[in-house]
Amino acid sequence: MKTRTISSFVAACCIPSLAHAQPNVIQSDFGGVGLQQIPTARMAAPGALTFNFSRTEPYEQYSVSTQPLSWLELGFRYTRLSGPASELDALLSGYDYLNNGIDAKILLKGEERYWPAIALGFRNLGGSSLFRSEYLVASKRWYSFDFSLGMGWGYLAGDDDIDNAIDNLEVDSQGTVTSNSDYFSTDRLFRGSPALFGGIGYQTPWEPLRFSVEYDANDYKNEPLPSNRDQDSHINAGAHYQLTDNVDMHLGWERGSTLMWGVSLSTNLSGLPQFQSDPPAEPVSASSEHPIEANWQETADKLDSNAGFAVRRITRDDNTLTIEGEPTRYQSLRKSEGRANRILHNRLPENIETFRYRQTNHGLVLRDDVHNRDMFVDAVQQDSNSTLYEQSIYAQTKLAKPTGNVVYEHEPKRFTYGLSPVLVQNAGGPDGYLYQLYLSLDAELRTDSNGWFSGQVGWTLADNLDDYNYSDNGNVDRVRSHRSDYLDESSVGLYNLQYTRVGQLNDNWFVMGYGGILEMMYSGAGGEILYRPLDSIFSYGIDANWVKQRDFDQGFGTRDYDTWTGHATAYFDTGYHDVLAALSVGRYLAKDFGATIDLSREFANGVNMGLWATFTDADDDFDEGDFNRGLYVSLPLDALFSGAGRQKGGLSWQPLTRDSGARLNRRYSLYELTQERDTQYYWRNPEESYE
Amino acid sequence: MAWSPYIHMEGSQTMVIKRTVILMMGIVLLGFLPLAHAYTLHEAVVNAFAEKEDVFWPAAFYHNAETDNEHISAERLAAELDNLALQFRINGEIQSRSAILQWQKTVLSLQGRRRTVARIDPVMLLAHPRQNVTINNPVVFGMCSPSDFIEIWSSKGVVRRPWHSGITTNDIKQELPHSQGISSQWVNLITPDGHIQRLGIAAWNNTSKPLPPGARVVSEISLNIVAAHWFNQALPQWLATRWPGDHCQSWIYSPNMTPSNEN
Incomplete structure (x- = not known):
């Protein structure tokens, strides 16, 4: 989806929230609902988006947690390990350690009178092995107390599976240590000796204050850096203070020896109101006299x-x-x-x-x-x-x-333009947190009702892509890993300059053709055809593109690499809580063949949460692991800015430098251009006719 | 004294049936009068309450029998309660049966005290034009004194407890004891403005909510039969359409003012 990317801080702090404190909902140190180190079976309200930071020496956890469905929690997390050389052991002396992974939790059964809520969860799903955990946890409430008891595997069980973790560590020239394993295999799930964990959350009579105490089964001596993780106790305790509807602060004592502190910024995107700057609707005239001719x-x-x-x-x-x-x-x-x-x-x-x-x-x-x-x-x-x-x-x-x-x-209007900040962020791979923040000047010039030129100039304000070092084996063509070379060459680049025409073959068939500079790294030409009947739950599309890699100076020149890329895509409106599934099969930029599955939920106010995963035949040739995946959230900008119209902004976490499973960033897609072929929201909100 | 277009009555619950008959006859008679124009609810309220003093607007109400069809009747509720009472009797649940019969008695006592669920204070009507409906037939207006009690429908029957500032659902838990067939897990809170909210009151789902004066808290029937499921939905909806208090006066109003051109 082509969206404007906005600051996560704005999304979390400045969006008026309709969410209020939910009993039992505390963000754990890792992100996601839990107590401190341990998760619980509780879930946030559907539509919740939370940015979480916690610090427990020597770990810093940065996480994003989303709740697309009442029974599904998805999150993305970076863990940074740092400390002075004298406190780190010989293996990693003087280095920072970066780890990232996707966390997921599924509510298997809601709480009833005699039954607890039961959830199944995964930490570092598809990530490196250091924090990998699987767990089954049950939570039962008794008035202000919320009891949780679970069984965990991996890190939660104090697994001593560190050989694998250490094997996967890599030290780059900047002194950053990363885990290079994205390897995902179901064979590795629920392996090792499980251990019990549990805890109690307590809601004090003073609503903003909650306490937690927990038994953390993890044996910190099994981690790669034992000298830095004294563990005097398995009992952790903490307090959680809700400063505002959007801000939660955490303070605790963990391992019997270590201070924990953190902060969570949260909002509920499903309750975002529209920015109230609309002109008032005209009163309906009750007069029986109407003009004979209209102006x-x-x-x-x-x-x-x-x-x-x-x-x-x-x-x-x-x-x-x-x-x-x-x-x-x-x-x-x-x-x-x-x-x-x-x-x-x-x-x-x-x-x-x-x-x-x-x-x-x-x-x-x-x-x-x-x-x-x-x-x-x-x-x-x-x-x-x-x-x-x-x-x-x-x-x-x-x-x-x-x-x-x-x-x-x-x-x-023949000519329209706009200026907006864009933040792109890396997820997955061994690169830790990479980002590029740039100012984008967009313009569109219509030649007639069905054709238009579009252009985009980007001015990079900040990035840390210098931290990226290409370390792959060269078996896969370098189709995305040159990103830092593009930014090294020039801070101002032409990211798009193309001509697009659209048309219709009949009521249900739509076509599009385009050519020019298609994105930051590729020029070329392509086309798309889409079959989308009005209100059908199935739609089908095919796109095909010939592209040539652009010069690093982001001008009009090109490099030697060119290829055909394209996909056949089936869209399926599942009818389940507005979840849309899209399955694409085809050829990717690195000439690898494979498939992408994308699942997203759109809330009634236009907010969209989703995740995708790509599997291709080049994954085995690629050192960074075997599949590509990402998370995204998009929201209507009129919740933030007056006059934003129907534009959407977004946050996404996806691999920026990964070569296998990389897709062409097409500026337009027919499925988005034809979104009004789906009328379900139209019928669902009749009261909006009178606003 | 200016001519006033209403028939004035006052009374309490004991006069309900008699008053209902008189009101209905009045409405029927006024229905035969030729109506010159249509009027907005706001205009009707301003006129109907013009001579009333100390109007407590949260407890002011109206009822338009022509447009507000009654989907749930007291007779149907009473019949379902008969069935439930029989079920409890068969099950040997004497206390629950006794409570249900009290519920039935209370339902029948509230039979004629019907209103349309809507706020009618003039400021609100002006601010929400679509709720400022047109009236072109006689309607009932009324107002009640502020209530000073909370009414609890539970396995104890129907009991009232004095309202005090800060009272919450947690404060009345002792009035909601466990009994076979009458839930001590879930209740419906019906506020005097007709808002219905389902709340958990057990240890595992407890939600503490403030109770406004005149609120009704109704336990759910926990029998797993179709009649109980229907009743748990129907009774709160029906109670939401009752007058918002005990000490009320009501009168019939027939529009006879300048036609409106508002929208």
Whole structure:
């Protein structure tokens, strides 16, 4: 998904949260709901996003935890181990250690009167072995006390599987020690001797304060750096103070010898409100006098400024008025069309009975939404008439141009541009935390309703990609691992300059062709075809691209490497809690063949959480492990900024320098351009018609 | 004194049936009067309460019998309670049966005290135009004195406890004892403004919520039969449509004012 990437701090701290303190929900040191070192079977509310930091000498844990479903917790974590050389053992003297991995927890059974909540969890799923854990945990509440008891394998059990961990450590020229194993195998799960762990959370009568005490089975002497981890006790205790709805602070005493402190920033993305700077909706005139002729220019201007509907053409056929255009302002088409109904009703002769909104995007006709004028007016005036109005609305696909007289026509804005900060972050591989923060200047110039030039210039403000050192065996073509070379060459680069055309073969088939500088590292040309019936749970698409690697100076020159890449993709709307599954099969940039599975959940307010994993035949040739994976969150920017319109911002964690399983970053995809072919949110939120 | 378009009555629960008959007859008679115009609820409220003093707006109410169809009737609830009482009798649960019969008696006593769930204070109506509905038939307006009790429907029957500032669901737990067939795990809290919330009250799901004066706390029936599942949904919904207090006055209002052009 092409989204603007925004600061995680903004997302966590500055988004007005609807979430309030949940009993039993404390972020553990590792991130994810737990006590301190141990997890519990509790879950955060669906839509929760939490950034967590904790420090327990010598570890620093940085984690992101998401709750896409009520029974599924997903997180991503970096663990940094540091300390002066004198306190580290000979193996790692003077170095920092970086570890990262994906954590997951699944609620197997919710709590009942006699049954505890039961969850199955994984730490460092697909990550290195040092912190790898699997566990089964049960939690049962008794008033203000929450008891948890679990069985853990790996790190949670004090596993002495450190040989593998040490074997995987690597020291780079910067003095950073990393674990180079992303190797994932089900054979390694639930191996070794399990151990019991448990703890108690206590909610004090003073709501912001909670305490925890736990038995941590881990034997810290089994870790690679024994001199730094004295363990006088297996009992840990701590306090958790909720400073605001969004900020939780933690302080504890662990191993009988070590101070723990941390902070969690959280919000619930499913409850994000829209930034309240909208112009008020027009009152519906109750007057029985309507103009004989409409002022179409004024009407179209008002539709743009108040309803957020950029009108391309208005056609009148007897008592039906068809308004063709693109939504520009509100995430909800119900809201756009409700406001447009008011504007049209106030300005049009009374013999126009039906408003037909022809929703388009870059010239693609996506659907027609048909409203009965009188029923809408009745519903606005009285809530009790809403049902009749709701039942009268229908959506359909009608590619043929509307019949009747064109009473207004206006070319869409030819030139648009925007400036935004973008943060890209690395996940997976041996590189630890890598990032690039740049300022992006985007522009779009339309040549006609179906074609446009797009461009993007990026100015790198900060990055640490110098820390990356290519250390692979050369069996895989270097298709992404040159990223730091691009940034070394120039801090300002042309990231996109392409021409795109879209079209429709019939009601359900969409096509797109494009060529030029397609992304930061590749130029070329390609095309896509998508079959997407209105409201179908299945859609299918194929894209094919010929690309050539660009010069490091990010100008118009190219390097020797070129290839064909493309995928056949099936999209499946599972119908389960708005989860969308997308399976892509095809050829990747390094000429490797494989598949990507992407699972995401979109909440009613447009917030999207997802994860993906790619498996290709080059994984075995690649030293960094056997599969590519990432997490992402995207959210409507109108929750943060006034006037952001329908743009989305996002946070993602994905490999930036990994060569196997790498995909072309196409600027546009037909599935996104045709998102209004899915009307489920339209029908689900009828009250937005009156906002 | 200016002409007033309402029939004025006062009373308490003991007069319910008699008052209901009079109100219904009044509504029927007024229904035959020619209606010149339609009016907004706001206009009707302003007129209907013009001569009332010390109106406690949170306990003011109206009922429009023409538009507010009753989906759940007291008779149906009473019949289901009969069935539940029989079930408890067969199971030998004397205490639960006794409680259920008290519930039935209370349901029947509240039968005529019906309202439309909506706030009607004028400021709120002006701020929410879509709730400012049009009235074109006689309606009942009323207002109650502020309540000073909490009403608890449990295995003890229907009992009242004095309300005090800061009282929460945890403070009335002793009034919700365990009994076969009547849950001590889940209750429904029905606030005087008609809001319904399902709450856990057991050790494993306890949620402490503040109780406003006049709130009703209703235990769930925990029998695993269809009638109990329906009843657990229906009774709170029905109670939400009862007058928000004991000491109330109500009167019939027939619109006769200037037509509205608001929306």
